[in-house]
Amino acid sequence: MSAGTISEDEFEGSSDYDENDFEDDDEDESDTEFGQTGDMGFQDMITEKQRKKAYEVDFSVLPLADIMAAQTSAASHVSGILGVSLQQATALLRSFKWNKERLVERYMDHSQEILNQAGIVLDDVHTPVLKRPRGFVCMICFDDSSAGPALGLRCGHVFCQPCYEQYLTQKIVEEGECRRILCPESGCNTIVDEETIKKAVQPTVIAKYQQLQDRAYVADLDNLRWCPAPNCENAIDCRLPHSSFKTVVPTVLCACGYKFCFGCGLGDHQPAACGLVKMWQKKCADDSETANWISAHTKECGKCLSTIEKNGGCNHMTCRKCKYEFCWVCMGPWSEHGTSWYNCNRFEETSSTDARDQQAKSRASLERYLHYYNRFANHEHSAKLDRDLYTKTEKKMEEMQRTSDLSWIEVQFLKKAVDVLTSCRMTLRWTYAFAFYLARNNMTDLFEDNQRDLEVAVEALSELLEKPIEREKIAELRQQVLDKTVYVGSRREVVLEDTAKGLAEGRWEFFVDFSK
Amino acid sequence: MAKPMFARRLSKELKDLAMNPPAGVDIIDANDFKVWKLGLAGAPGTLYEGEKFQLEFNFGPNYPLESPQVLFVGDNVPIHPHIYSNGHICLDVLYNHWSPVQTVASICLSLQSMLSSCTSKERPPDNANYIKTARANPKHTAWAFHDDTV
Numbered sequence A: 001m002s003a004g005t006i007s008e009d010e011f012e013g014s015s016d017y018d019e020n021d022f023e024d025d026d027e028d029e030s031d032t033e034f035g036q037t038g039d040m041g042f043q044d045m046i047t048e049k050q051r052k053k054a055y056e057v058d059f060s061v062l063p064l065a066d067i068m069a070a071q072t073s074a075a076s077h078v079s080g081i082l083g084v085s086l087q088q089a090t091a092l093l094r095s096f097k098w099n100k101e102r103l104v105e106r107y108m109d110h111s112q113e114i115l116n117q118a119g120i121v122l123d124d125v126h127t128p129v130l131k132r133p134r135g136f137v138c139m140i141c142f143d144d145s146s147a148g149p150a151l152g153l154r155c156g157h158v159f160c161q162p163c164y165e166q167y168l169t170q171k172i173v174e175e176g177e178c179r180r181i182l183c184p185e186s187g188c189n190t191i192v193d194e195e196t197i198k199k200a201v202q203p204t205v206i207a208k209y210q211q212l213q214d215r216a217y218v219a220d221l222d223n224l225r226w227c228p229a230p231n232c233e234n235a236i237d238c239r240l241p242h243s244s245f246k247t248v249v250p251t252v253l254c255a256c257g258y259k260f261c262f263g264c265g266l267g268d269h270q271p272a273a274c275g276l277v278k279m280w281q282k283k284c285a286d287d288s289e290t291a292n293w294i295s296a297h298t299k300e301c302g303k304c305l306s307t308i309e310k311n312g313g314c315n316h317m318t319c320r321k322c323k324y325e326f327c328w329v330c331m332g333p334w335s336e337h338g339t340s341w342y343n344c345n346r347f348e349e350t351s352s353t354d355a356r357d358q359q360a361k362s363r364a365s366l367e368r369y370l371h372y373y374n375r376f377a378n379h380e381h382s383a384k385l386d387r388d389l390y391t392k393t394e395k396k397m398e399e400m401q402r403t404s405d406l407s408w409i410e411v412q413f414l415k416k417a418v419d420v421l422t423s424c425r426m427t428l429r430w431t432y433a434f435a436f437y438l439a440r441n442n443m444t445d446l447f448e449d450n451q452r453d454l455e456v457a458v459e460a461l462s463e464l465l466e467k468p469i470e471r472e473k474i475a476e477l478r479q480q481v482l483d484k485t486v487y488v489g490s491r492r493e494v495v496l497e498d499t500a501k502g503l504a505e506g507r508w509e510f511f512v513d514f515s516k
Numbered sequence B: 001m002a003k004p005m006f007a008r009r010l011s012k013e014l015k016d017l018a019m020n021p022p023a024g025v026d027i028i029d030a031n032d033f034k035v036w037k038l039g040l041a042g043a044p045g046t047l048y049e050g051e052k053f054q055l056e057f058n059f060g061p062n063y064p065l066e067s068p069q070v071l072f073v074g075d076n077v078p079i080h081p082h083i084y085s086n087g088h089i090c091l092d093v094l095y096n097h098w099s100p101v102q103t104v105a106s107i108c109l110s111l112q113s114m115l116s117s118c119t120s121k122e123r124p125p126d127n128a129n130y131i132k133t134a135r136a137n138p139k140h141t142a143w144a145f146h147d148d149t150v
């Protein structure tokens, strides 16, 4: 079991660390590798690093073996108290969603009822029937021969063994059922107990059954959640009450390297809270058709109202008729935009409202949504392009490593840079969903400044990575990339700190109530 | 198509159905262990008296561990609060309350009793919307069962 909080250098994490020291590892790395850069303001971040950050939560990673051990230990405790077998204690705990205290308390007064509910038979008189009774007909396959094994629970509904096995296999393998597998008889509520199941089915099905039980155990406990990464068998233990997820974004990092939200199971979506994410995703799904239509179609010039078609990628539009220059996204005059496209990171409510008033009101609100949506989507897309670029570059680096005196460690800076870039883009992406719902007040200016700083830093690093690599200049490039990587990481931290603190302090006002 | 171990069961069901059909039920077409077509006549003294309906049963390889796909087909789909105009039937034993001891005959009996207890011939209130969005196989619908008093 490893305890940890995510720190900025999670991109260090991969399969090669020992689970017990992954937090320490993180700290060490950041001090040695990134600590000495003299970037302004970065020194503050280093000091801050010692404390837990506002956007971090406590959690631990539990491998499957620990999950199984926890069940056994709870069961052996209960079996001691109630005087039942380990297996029976396990079944009892399952039917009480692993709430030991409640089980023991209720069992004292209503033991028989509770045993029945859990499908447990304590006495020998009611153990399963294994022989075919006289005049037997299996009501599943209609076989009426008197030979061959059969199976029936204490309810007396007997079926032939092959049918029972097929039935249980169907329930477990096809339907993923493990908690309440009932007697095959129509309307019979007798639960097939674990012992009977294990006797009746193949070992592979028993393994699947056990896996389902482990799944159900984790699902039963509020403080546990499986890591959603494919093929990962770890669970995360996070003791925060779920009610706090309105104001905390519980991002966790599994030992497998996957970072995700403990609250909802989606990939890391800081700084947006789970409720906001849900609402945004629903909006995106609902609006995608209309949005596609609108974005594919024309607009009217803010001045002369003649129809303008967007045909290039640039947002700088010039009306063919009156030569009015404006921004395609916010419809505001281009003169206010400076020279860089990312200056339109805010949907200036004042300077462009007049221009947009000429458009239909509904269109304006859709455009507002599109503004944020396009940026949201753009970072996802760009992160993919960054990855593609990295794959290409990686080959080149490998070659360099073979032909020059650079060591493996020394060529790792590109991987780190791309990893930081990706996580920054993911953060940026969610800042746009966050901003979409954010009501403007005097606190939001700082947020938008931070967002823009991160955006500029991200694009600068991205651009740097696109530069062709020349062998003579590799040391220089490496230093530049390292510096920019540190800087981008620190900008991300600023955004996350500010938004997380704001959420905790109730500083943000949102248009909508996403706290359910 | 049923697995060999269950083919025997279907052939027995077919034989029983031919010899001892439940009231109002007749076999229209049952040439394989994949799809059967049965006729169902509205019972005398009910709102459906004199009407003829057609039922289609589709058996998967896991029948009877899995329920068959059952729906009304043809021109006359009974007008009933639990039967959609596309032939889909809202009846729990066909979906989550299926048990492998259920048979084609027992399903026919359930349907007969569902029709017989009907007091007013009307479509489910969400019919228009449902038939627009429903998949062809009613087993893919997430059924929220209407009250079973009708």
Ligand SMILES: [Zn+2]
Pocket: A138, A139, A140, A141, A142, A143, A159, A160, A161, A162, A163, A164
């Ligand atoms: Zn059998």
Ligand SMILES: [Zn+2]
Pocket: A153, A155, A156, A157, A183, A184, A185, A188, A189, A190
């Ligand atoms: Zn039974």
Ligand SMILES: [Zn+2]
Pocket: A227, A228, A229, A232, A233, A234, A254, A255, A256, A257, A258
């Ligand atoms: Zn994992």
Ligand SMILES: [Zn+2]
Pocket: A261, A262, A263, A264, A265, A266, A269, A273, A274, A277
């Ligand atoms: Zn979440």
